[in-house]
Amino acid sequence: GDDEVAVLSRAFNRMTAQVKRQRDALVAVNAETEQRRRFIETVLSGVSAGVVGVDSTGRIELINAAAADMLGLRDAATQGASLAQVSPVLAPLLSRVGRTPGGAAQDQIRVSHDGDERELLARVTPKGADPSEGAVVTLDDLTELVSAQRMAAWGDIARRIAHEIKNPLTPIQLSADRLKRKFRSLGPEDRAALDQYADVIARQAGDIRRMVDEFSRFARMPEPQTRDEDVEAIVRDAVLLQDAAETDxxxxxxxxxxxxxxxCDRGLLSQALTNLLKNATEAVQARLAQAPDGPAGEVRTTLRVEDGRVVIEIADNGVGLPQTDRARLTEPYVTTRARGTGLGLAIVKKIVEQHGGVLTLTDAEPFTEGATPGALARVSLPLSPAQTEMLRIA
Incomplete structure (x- = not known):
């Protein structure tokens, strides 16, 4: 009897030890799995690429902050939702998974939300050999790259236009003047008509010359000659100059x-601010022309230091920004004005970026309750190294 109890006891102890080892192994595996999960989440939250994981039904299992931002989604609200429904632009790409060699599908897509447009490179890869198991969607933001390519192409076009068009303009204007002098002996009526036609030729040639000059400035933007400058003085001078030129x-x-x-380069920065103030003023004048009985026209410029950068904001109560294609407003030849060349904001952006800054265009807070929002242009520039060090010490 005692032997049987001893054998049973040893068997029980072995079983208990085995259960403990299995339990410890399971706990270790779970801990490792949880650690890996946290590591993957940390990696995904830190990468600039967007990543979305979908299950076999196309529902979102995982989405990182970058993907939610690119697609204009709220992370928490999209868990378990159908990706094709919350972002229809991806639906055609998801349907192509498994139909191509290797099973992956890739395309460049355009996403619009809150008046902002982005160019994205989207790639959908099956999770396993069977595409029905689900897929991983990766997104790369190509907006800046595409914009830079367009800017480079327009720079080349601008140089060609400036060269090909500028040369004939002087002879055209001189010929118009000679016509007026040559036919002074005509009767009063004919001479008046000739003067009118010649003036039209000269005026149109002048308009073309101004447009070509703007193309030339864009194509051959000088390198900034920088030194430490008082930004407040530059801003005040630009505002004073614009205020003196306008009465309404x-x-x-x-x-x-x-x-x-x-x-910074004082001259180039002044040019950029003057252009932004001029745009704001013209937007206000356009709104006043449409609704003379509306609020008085106003442009507000603010200057502050924020996170080691100097921020200049120019807000107006004008007609506001267009609801679509806002991302392209700083590209050459994109304009909302009938007589605009579309180079003003392109030049401003180029100047700001030459100074290590960022130009942002968005809606301004309405100046009066119930008013339509105007436009807000924000220029963010790095403080000088000396002032940055002073702020760090302080």
Whole structure:
């Protein structure tokens, strides 16, 4: 009897030890799995590419912040939702998975949300050999690359236009003047008609010359000659100049942080700010022409220091930005004005980026309750190294 109890006891102890080993192994596997899951989530949250995992039914299992931002989705609200429904632009790509060699499908897509447009490279890859098991969608934002390619192409076009068109303009204008002098002996009526036609020729040639000059400035933007400059002084000068030129639009300036210094080319930065102020003024004038009884025309310029950068904001209560193609407003020859060349904002963006800055265009907060939002142009520039160091020490 004792032997049987001893054997049973040893068997029980072995079984208990085995269960403990299996339990410990299971706990270790679960801990490793959880650690890997956290690691993957950390990696996905830190990468610039968008990543979306979908199950066999096309429902979202995982989406990182970059993908949610690119597609204009809220991360938490999309878990378990159909990707094709929350982002219909991806539906054709998802349907092609498994039909191509290797099973993957890839395409360049355009996504629009909140008036912003992005060019994305989307690639859908099956999770396993069977495409029905689900897929992983990766997204790369090509917006800046596509914009840079367009800018480079327009730079080349601008050089060609400037060269081919500018040369004949002087002879055309001179010929118009000679015609007026040559036929002074005509009767009053004929001479008046000739003067009118010649003036039209000269005026149109002048318009073309101004357009070509703008193309030339865009194509041959000088390299900035930078030094530490008082940004407040540059902003005040630009606002004062614009305010003096206009009578129906009021300009206001508010400085939250006095004396910010940036390493910049004063002339180029002044040119960029003047262009933005001019655009804002013209937008207000267009709104006043459409609705003379509306709120008084106003442009508000603010200056502050934020996160080691100097931020200049120019807000207006004009006609506002278009609802579509906003991302292309800074591309050459994209304009909302009938007589615009579409180069003003392209030049501004180029100047700002030459200074290591960022230009952002968005809706302005309405100046009065119930009013339609105007436009807001934001220029963010790095502070000078010396002032950055002073702020760090302080």
């Amino acid at each position: 639009v009021r300009h206001r300036i508010a400085v939250a942080d006095a004396g910010p210094v940036a390493r």
